[in-house]
Amino acid sequence: MAVSYSVKILLIEDNLAEARLLQEFLRQADSQEFSLVHVKRLGEALNELSRNSYDVILLDLTLPDSQGLSSLPPLMSHAPSIPIVVLTNTNDEKLAIEAVRQGAQDYLVKRQVNVDVLVRSVCYAIERKQVLETLRTVNQTLQSRVEERTAELVKANELNQFKSEFVSMLSHDIRNPLNTILLAAGLLQNHDDKLTQETKHNHLQMIRSAIKNMAHLLDEVSFIGKADSGKLQCQFISLDLKAFCQQLIDEAQLSTKEKNLTLVFTSVGELGEAVWDESLLRHILGNLLGNAIKYSLPGGKIQFELIAHEHAVTFHIQDWGIGIPQQDLQQLFQPFYRAENVGTIPGTGLGLAIVKKCVEAHGGEIRVNSEVGVGTKFTVTLPLMRR
Ligand SMILES: Nc1ncnc2c1ncn2[C@@H]1O[C@H](COP(=O)(O)OP(=O)(O)OP(=O)(O)O)[C@@H](O)[C@H]1O
Numbered sequence: 001m002a003v004s005y006s007v008k009i010l011l012i013e014d015n016l017a018e019a020r021l022l023q024e025f026l027r028q029a030d031s032q033e034f035s036l037v038h039v040k041r042l043g044e045a046l047n048e049l050s051r052n053s054y055d056v057i058l059l060d061l062t063l064p065d066s067q068g069l070s071s072l073p074p075l076m077s078h079a080p081s082i083p084i085v086v087l088t089n090t091n092d093e094k095l096a097i098e099a100v101r102q103g104a105q106d107y108l109v110k111r112q113v114n115v116d117v118l119v120r121s122v123c124y125a126i127e128r129k130q131v132l133e134t135l136r137t138v139n140q141t142l143q144s145r146v147e148e149r150t151a152e153l154v155k156a157n158e159l160n161q162f163k164s165e166f167v168s169m170l171s172h173d174i175r176n177p178l179n180t181i182l183l184a185a186g187l188l189q190n191h192d193d194k195l196t197q198e199t200k201h202n203h204l205q206m207i208r209s210a211i212k213n214m215a216h217l218l219d220e221v222s223f224i225g226k227a228d229s230g231k232l233q234c235q236f237i238s239l240d241l242k243a244f245c246q247q248l249i250d251e252a253q254l255s256t257k258e259k260n261l262t263l264v265f266t267s268v269g270e271l272g273e274a275v276w277d278e279s280l281l282r283h284i285l286g287n288l289l290g291n292a293i294k295y296s297l298p299g300g301k302i303q304f305e306l307i308a309h310e311h312a313v314t315f316h317i318q319d320w321g322i323g324i325p326q327q328d329l330q331q332l333f334q335p336f337y338r339a340e341n342v343g344t345i346p347g348t349g350l351g352l353a354i355v356k357k358c359v360e361a362h363g364g365e366i367r368v369n370s371e372v373g374v375g376t377k378f379t380v381t382l383p384l385m386r387r
């Protein structure tokens with residue numbers, strides 16, 4: 001027998017004579033030392049189990065406060081790793097077998113117990129439970145490894161899908177300007193003698209602007225690539241944030257004129273000393289202002305607010321334009337994602353993806369509130385960084 005220490009047994013038995021008999025058998029055992037605690041009710045046993053640890057439980061199946069198999073579940077949930085040997089009368093062996101099926105390690109028929117049978121059964125129960133416990137842990141480890149691996153595969157799959165979507169969107173957006181270039185260049189080549197100087201000039205102009213669009217698109221894609229691989233290089237410098245915002249507003253005013261928009265800039269609170277990455281700020285605010293202008297209706301209003309807090313600044317960029325449908329809000333910051341209501345308004349869907357990367361690089365956060373037909377408000381909060 002492998003067990004060499006004193007085996008601690010909890011005996012749950014309401015019949016005193018039976019309990020004494022078992023105790024006597026254990027005393028006679030010379031191959032192993034046993035220490036036995038005897039309780040008469042299930043309730044007492046549960047109390048005892050929460051106070052002390054045991055190697056094995058001997059359980060009578062007819063107790064004053066619990067009958068038959070109903071004693072098993074509370075014991076097994078209270079002490080899941082302690083083996084249970086049930087004690088039955090001669091006439092309910094069937095019940096004993098059912099108890100083993102439900103999680104007991106072994107059973108003893110009271111009248112047939114002697115020293116050897118009792119010791120063998122107790123030791124067997126302990127060993128069997130240990131094997132089961134080891135199997136259970138191995139099983140659990142295996143299961144959690146399978147789960148981890150599955151999660152990794154799902155993630156890799158998603159990434160693969162995202163990559164191929166990204167590539168197909170990119171090729172789609174490059175094909176448009178490329179077609180323009182091909183068409184215009186073809187016309188210039190084949191009909192050179194029939195074209196007026198002005199038409200030639202227009203075609204060349206179209207080619208130039210298509211090339212500019214492509215270069216811009218590639219710049220944006222490579223920006224996102226850099227941000228994703230952590231290669232964005234930030235340069236934090238002292239900056240008069242209010243003056244910087246005013247300058248962005250002045251630049252934006254040029255495009256508001258075409259749509260007859262009113263762009264209002266307000267600044268609240270005193271800004272403390274802080275450092276900023278000018279290029280990140282330009283990407284964030286330029287894109288948000290650009291969107292507000294692009295998605296506004298002619299004659300509309302845009303409000304740009306800068307609020308200084310003690311440890312952060314908040315920018316609100318609000319318009320009363322076409323708005324964004326609720327179902328599109330969640331995916332808005334994904335590259336190439338455009339809401340369903342953009343109609344023929346041009347765009348690639350990369351602006352907000354870039355804004356998000358820049359906000360994150362600046363340690364801040366961005367939120368959006370919007371309602372179709374009412375308008376949109378983007379809120380960016382950036383922490384103040386001091387030198
Ligand atoms: N102020 C706004 N009002 C309404 N819809 C907006 C606004 N800003 C963004 N959106 C929606 O979010 C989408 C994603 O914006 P994002 O700036 O990323 O792309 P875009 O403006 O379509 O193209 P670009 O890459 O040229 O900026 C837009 O296509 C539009 O559906």
Ligand SMILES: [Mg+2]
Pocket residue numbers: 287290291347349351352
């Ligand atoms: Mg945009």
